[in-house]
Amino acid sequence: MKKKLLFFLLTVTAFLFLTGFSDSEESKKAMWVENTDLSENRESILTKAEENDVNVLYVKMKEETSSAAYSDLIRGADEKEIEVHALGGEPAWALAENEQQILDFIERVNNYNEGAAEEEKFQGIHFKIQPQYLPEWYEDKSTVLKEWKDNLSTALDTFSEDTPLEISSSIPFWLDEMDTPGETDTPFSTWLIRHFDHTTILAYRDTLEGPNGIVSLTENEFEAADSLNKQILVGVTMADTGQDHTTFFEEGTADMDMHLNLVDKHLGAYDSYKGTAVDDFSSMEQQEDQASAPPEENKNYRGTYIWEAETLINEKDSIIEFAKEKNINLLYTRLDLTRPHSAYSDFVEKANAEGIEVHAMGGHPSWALKEEESRMLDLVDYVKTYNDSVEEGQKFSGIHLDIEPYTEPSWAENQQDILSQWMDNIELFVNETKRESNLEASMDLAMWFDNTETPGQPDTPFNEWVIDKMDHTSVMAFRDKAEGSGGILDMAQNEVDYAESIDKDVIISVEMKENKANPHISFHDEGEAVMEEELDLVDEELQSYSSYQGYIVHAYRYWKNQ
Structure with missing residues (x-):
């Protein structure tokens, strides 16, 4: 009996040594769906997700979109084993005066899920709040950061410990340079990572290496997430930002995929690394339309x-x-x-x-x-x-x-x-x-x-x-x-x-x-x-x-x- 047990342990050890220790949980590849009519684009969204091995959709929840449009999309995604997370967020959600808008968003998601069939429910909630686009950000960053933190604290307190929803957020890579209000020894990025199930770092660059590449810009977040036993996704964009170094719009989908595969190799050593995310569906559509069109001549x-x-x-x-x-x-x-x-x-x-x-x-x-x-x-x-x-x-x-x-x-x-x-x-x-x-x-x-x-x-x-x-x-x-x-x-x-x-x-x-x-x-x-x-x-x-x-x-x- 002891010999059998010893043999079993040696076999498991050898297997782990050869294959590596890995979390059994599947890696994630997410895609934002923000400014898109779900009813008209349901099939193209699901097709695009399947073609790009996407298994998580961050779908913007809007008051004007019907529950039927969400249930139809989520049911189709469920058949393809794709999770759908309700996406909410505006730059102004960082301000104290707009705290109620966050709470209303959470309530809409909960109300929808309560009335939906199991295969039509949102599986998560994802926040994307970018106050750097507010005039107030340039006037008084410290106040905006404090109000942003307070708003999120209030929002997170509404979730019970046994909520079935995965709660996540997107944050820009440079928040590791800003102190958490009330916790001057803690970067605000670390505070945010601590409070969410997974965090998507908006590492909007089109290169991996060098001081301004994706790897260098996200290493502080990965180190923090490793110490907190949290999950990190690396987010890139396909949007036509007008700043070529921040986007893969010019390079195209194939080049982006090549870089994302290399992200796996460069950052896979971190326990917290759980995959990548692409911003967003409409930008990918636009880029592919451009790629298939004849090259533009000078506008003259x-x-x-x-x-x-x-x-x-x-x-x-x-x-x-x-x-x-x-x-x-x-x-x-x-x-x-x-x-x-x-x-x-x-x-x-x-x-x-x-x-x-x-x-x-x-x-x-x-x-x-x-x-x-x-x-x-x-x-x-x-x-x-x-x-x-x-x-x-x-x-x-x-x-x-x-x-x-x-x-x-x-x-x-x-x-x-x-x-x-x-x-x-x-x-x-x-x-x-x-x-x-x-x-x-x-x-x-x-x-x-x-x-x-x-x-x-x-x-x-x-x-x-x-x-x-x-x-x-x-x-x-x-x-x-x-x-x-x-x-x-x-x-x-x-x-x-x-x-x-x-x-x-x-x-x-x-x-x-x-x-x-x-x-x-x-x-x-x-x-x-x-x-x-x-x-x-x-x-x-x-x-x-x-x-x-x-x-x-x-x-x-x-x-x-x-």
Whole structure:
């Protein structure tokens, strides 16, 4: 008997030695389903999940979606052995004033499950709260963190210890750099990991190794989860974020899958590692649609600025006719935010029907300062609210900023401080513009910023920092000749080259306004015919660059009076 027992123990030991000690629980591969109509997309969601070996769906629970749509999806997922977790969360859920919204969400999930058949129940609840997209985050992070913690504590207290639901959350990787309110020796990421069954780290990068790769950015979270006996998933995104290093949108599904398989190898040594997650279904669909479409040629924009909102409102037919006459297909248009949406919808519809993109525009030198960020956010909020309220053909395509703080006397004395504030405002602008929208974020950039250091990043010229943030950048290469030293091509070359290296877009901006003190920066004296000849040379020279997307003339008022 003893010999048999000894033989059994030796056999088990040898087996474990050869195969490794592993948790019997199946690894997870999750996919978010957020802004998708479940009734219309049920089959494609399940097919996409099956094709990508997804076994957990984080499905956004919305008040306007019927219980039947959820039960139908969950029943189909259950047949394929896919768990469905109810997804809830908005950036504002981190604020104390919105605590009840979290509790209402939990109650909706519980009420749904109570009335559902066993194979139609949610198996978990997943929170995705990202307060970094709130203006309050940039005003007082410590208060937002405290309120976020308090809200989650209240929410978690509503669950009984024997709840059948798996409770999880998504958190950004950088929360390991922030202290937990009331627990200064504990990173907030650790506090969050401790309180959930599993945590998905939003490690939005398209590379594994190096100081800015997925492995390095998540190691603190894995070490904390190992010590707490908790589970971690690594989340990546397929969304078109406008920042190539944060997403696999450009690389495609095959490249993402290759990296996710390597994530298993790199991070599988952690006991807490339980798999990966992809954000999200609609982005994967969009990426595959793009991959199957023929490659886009350069847009060859030919545009102008309309700085007076009254002109846009009162001369809309004249503007459209001018645009058609001059072959213009891009307009940056200043808005009066006190006007109702109806003041712009007819113009934007007519422009779009003629193949003219319309980007809402705003800006002032003071918008570079922290104290003026609200004016910038008002513009973003107006445009997003406008787009949500109008028909598809009436929507703005983007939001464009023209902020030139160097025109103010304070620039010479406080350049680095103003630049730092401007950087914060730029990041806030991009985040708010891109959040839950497909609007392009763009801005004007003076050509000489390639000689200006970025605060905190002395090896990075400011022009490169800006180009990296924007979907496209309008380089103000204000010169009255294309070629030669000091010409348009010479002045914009660094920006075009850098944009090419990171797969971003640039537009060349030229001036038509009279400038008696510096006539060489404008085509006012030379006239339209010479400007057209010089811009043809710019086109010819830069057409081979995928980053070059055309040119824009400043501005409509001066161009039409030539």
